Amino acid sequence: MKLTYKHTLFTCYLAYIVQAIVNNLTPLLYVTFRESLGISVPQITLLISVNFVTQIAVDLSSAVFVDRIGYRASALLATALAGIGLVSLGLLPMILPDAFAAVLLATVLMAIGGGLIEVVISPTVEALPGDAKAAAMSLLHSFYSWGQAGVILLSTLYFFTVGVESWPLLACLWAIVPFVCTVLFTAVPIATLCEEEKSLSFPALAKTGFFFPMLLIMVCAGASELGMAQWASYYAEISLGVNKTLGDLLGPCAFALFMGVGRLFFGMKGQKLNLEKWIIGSFMLCTFSYLLTALSPIPLLSLFGCALCGLSIALLWPGTYSLGAKWIPYGGTLMFALFAFGGDVGCTVGPGTIALFSDAVDNGFLRSFFAGFLSGEIGMKAGMLINALIPAIGAVTTLILIWKMKKKQSSLTK
Numbered sequence: 001m002k003l004t005y006k007h008t009l010f011t012c013y014l015a016y017i018v019q020a021i022v023n024n025l026t027p028l029l030y031v032t033f034r035e036s037l038g039i040s041v042p043q044i045t046l047l048i049s050v051n052f053v054t055q056i057a058v059d060l061s062s063a064v065f066v067d068r069i070g071y072r073a074s075a076l077l078a079t080a081l082a083g084i085g086l087v088s089l090g091l092l093p094m095i096l097p098d099a100f101a102a103v104l105l106a107t108v109l110m111a112i113g114g115g116l117i118e119v120v121i122s123p124t125v126e127a128l129p130g131d132a133k134a135a136a137m138s139l140l141h142s143f144y145s146w147g148q149a150g151v152i153l154l155s156t157l158y159f160f161t162v163g164v165e166s167w168p169l170l171a172c173l174w175a176i177v178p179f180v181c182t183v184l185f186t187a188v189p190i191a192t193l194c195e196e197e198k199s200l201s202f203p204a205l206a207k208t209g210f211f212f213p214m215l216l217i218m219v220c221a222g223a224s225e226l227g228m229a230q231w232a233s234y235y236a237e238i239s240l241g242v243n244k245t246l247g248d249l250l251g252p253c254a255f256a257l258f259m260g261v262g263r264l265f266f267g268m269k270g271q272k273l274n275l276e277k278w279i280i281g282s283f284m285l286c287t288f289s290y291l292l293t294a295l296s297p298i299p300l301l302s303l304f305g306c307a308l309c310g311l312s313i314a315l316l317w318p319g320t321y322s323l324g325a326k327w328i329p330y331g332g333t334l335m336f337a338l339f340a341f342g343g344d345v346g347c348t349v350g351p352g353t354i355a356l357f358s359d360a361v362d363n364g365f366l367r368s369f370f371a372g373f374l375s376g377e378i379g380m381k382a383g384m385l386i387n388a389l390i391p392a393i394g395a396v397t398t399l400i401l402i403w404k405m406k407k408k409q410s411s412l413t414k
Contacts, residue, residue: 009128293384
């Protein structure tokens with residue numbers, strides 16, 4: 001059978017499921033790591049930090065080597081490392097004398113694989129023949145959402161039926177997906193976004209006038225998404241008093257499903273929609289969802305705000321990628337790598353902002369201020385409330401960019 005670009009697109013979809021696996025499996029095991037491997041909370045915090053730093057390093061360094069070794073080699077490396085990382089997560093803690101070192105090594109391998117997937121797969125899809133780029137990009141990112149929901153649902157089912165003590169086998173089973181993806185990338189046709197000599201350098205990107213504002217939009221997109229995704233499970237527990245399993249399903253799983261539905265919708269209808277206006281509307285809806293989550297006196301309505309946030313951020317990350325390709329047509333792999341960098345920075349800024357203000361309010365600082373209009377667990381609600389400023393900044397920045405684009409187009413027609 002002759003493989004076509006449709007098979008390439010399918011393989012890219014599968015690669016985003018791989019990214020969802022490596023990003024969302026380990027957090028489900030943090031309590032297990034502490035109880036069965038003796039890994040302390042500070043060590044778990046270090047795992048999270050190492051994962052972030054590794055992905056940032058991959059974002060920056062891949063801008064140099066991806067174009068040189070090619071999209072195919074980069075995709076093969078990314079998916080293979082993700083698979084090796086998952087197998088290492090399942091086997092090394094049982095083999096090495098230091099369980100924390102084993103999990104840390106597996107985390108680094110998965111972070112390299114996941115970070116490289118983020119950098120190389122989006123330009124691979126953008127380079128495929130066809131006109132509906134924004135729709136294809138949104139549909140691509142929807143598979144991350146389905147993968148995230150699938151990891152939570154299937155892993156929860158596995159823990160319930162087989163037992164959480166058998167988590168090493170689960171990690172090895174999940175490794176099948178990236179290894180299948182690696183095999184597919186050896187055979188499918190790969191297109192190139194643009195010739196290396198035509199790609200803009202960093203100084204040229206900076207001079208476009210659009211790059212840095214779009215980088216800020218990526219930061220806002222990542223912060224808006226991960227701020228809610230990171231804390232949705234905890235928020236579900238403290239709002240409804242449900243157990244951990246049900247909290248995961250009502251919190252991050254509902255968030256992921258709403259996000260997937262939004263990306264699927266835009267993937268089907270995106271070519272008919274005004275991308276710029278939808279990004280602004282998405283940021284505004286995201287701001288509302290954070291306000292609803294923080295200010296609603298009804299716990300169930302607050303939880304609906306968490307899920308609504310998943311719908312509101314569905315377009316932001318893939319939409320900004322497509323907007324960058326539209327407004328900076330020769331940005332090339334460097335632009336996508338730096339966009340991934342901005343998104344990953346936001347993925348730390350959002351959860352960090354919520355944690356910072358939640359801790360500050362719980363420990364007395366500003367507590368009396370927020371107690372005037374928040375009830376119950378005001379620390380977390382205060383963090384959600386402050387985080388609502390981030391998507392608002394994204395909406396304003398997008399408006400400024402549209403104004404700059406119209407001004408540029410007006411000057412060219414004169």
